[in-house]
Amino acid sequence: MHVPVLAERCIELLGPALVPSPEHPQPVLVDATLGLGGHSELVLERFDGVRVIGIDRDPAALQLAGERLARFGDRFVAAHATYDQIRDVLAEHTDHGRAQAVLMDLGVSSMQLDVADRGFAYAQDGPLDMRMDTSTGITAAELLAQASERELRRILLSYGEEKFAGRIVSAIVARRDTDPVVRTAQLADLVRDSIPAAARRRGGNPAKRTFQALRIAVNAELEVLAHAVPEAIAAVTVGGRLVVMAYQSLEDRIVKRAFAAGATSRTPPGIPVELPEHRPYLRLLTHGAEVATESEQAANPRSTSVRLRAAEITRDREEKAA
Known part of the structure; x- marks a missing residue:
């Protein structure tokens, strides 16, 4: 069984969005790249009130993760889709079509690398x-x-x-x-x-x-990712959180640009008043990209190249039309 990368750091960053509240009595986490379900398992174990929706395009991963997470009953549901379809998945599996947190662990999974027939x-x-x-x-x-x-x-x-x-x-x-x-x-x-x-x-x-x-x-990984990050931002409720782990510079660059755009005011220079629709809709939770510690890299080689970025949703990005 593979070891999930930066598992404790992901839990720490996602945790504040996964605490039940009157507004969200059963918070929803979308594990947008389910893989073998290691991160989802930790969330379901640590947060009793949370429901996890796991997305993966790989039917084999969905089957294995489903078996691993079956003990959580209806608190876990799997969806066969690409993660840029996150809003369609949420519309199908939730009443309000929104999530309180999203996790993306990009790239190829350990299972795919370990099975020679996958190529x-x-x-x-x-x-x-x-x-x-x-x-x-x-x-x-x-x-x-x-x-x-x-x-x-x-x-x-x-x-x-x-x-x-x-x-x-x-x-x-x-x-x-x-x-x-x-x-x-x-x-x-x-x-x-x-x-x-x-x-x-x-x-x-x-x-x-x-x-x-x-x-x-x-x-079509980069095209899917470029569409998926803004879709995920739009899918998360205000106060919710998005954590993305990338493993090569092309992926990380897309995430970095999307986060920077969301965390920057769009008020033109020289304008003394910031219009509501120009306010940032993200608050960055990481300073640049975080990497795994030397001890984790030694214990889990897959973590060697990871770059983690996280952000909190501060306003509904689509309120700009109001």
Whole structure:
């Protein structure tokens, strides 16, 4: 069973929004990236009055998390969706369509990395799939077979920041007709053989950036996240909280910009009066992005690259039309 990242810090940040009140007698937390349900389990154990709605696009994760959290009865409900559909999920599972807290733990889950057949891991051989929801979309192998050379180069540069993207893509395209790349070991070997020997000896596995880029492209992760953060902000009641954990700079940049925009007044310079709709609708709870302690990184390697940001909702963002 995986160990949830920054679990105690998440509980500390979310906690004030999860205390029952006359207005919200049964607070709702949306675990927008349920995975195996580690964070949800802790919330349900620590806060007796809380109800958790777990969202995940991966049917396998929903099944495993559902089994893990079955002991909490109707205090937990699972929803098969992408987390940018958070307001639709809340409309279906709550009376008022709002939550008091949202948690997002981004990126690939431990379960997806550990199962070779899912195709996420460059360290073990398996079919090159990489879909978080295996019931829809094209696989990474199909993307490599169908996308143009220019598009593949863009994906590796934009989503993997891979400086040897040209070499790697040229090697993929050169063998598409005779020996297409359809397995993770094939791709890992191709990447290793495509980059200079000196570059192989630093920065970890040389295939890491290529695998990251393809995974992001296959699952449209950045597009979903860019839509999901404002949707989550709009879904949380005033006084509620949003906690987001990102594991690479492209994700963290999207979260940082959305939080900064919400925490900044939109009153034009020189205007002496701040209109209500120009007031910030977020209060930042973290100074920049928080990282895991050295002890947690040593005990839980997945926490090494985490960047946590949190904010409190100070007003209804959509009241600006009033």
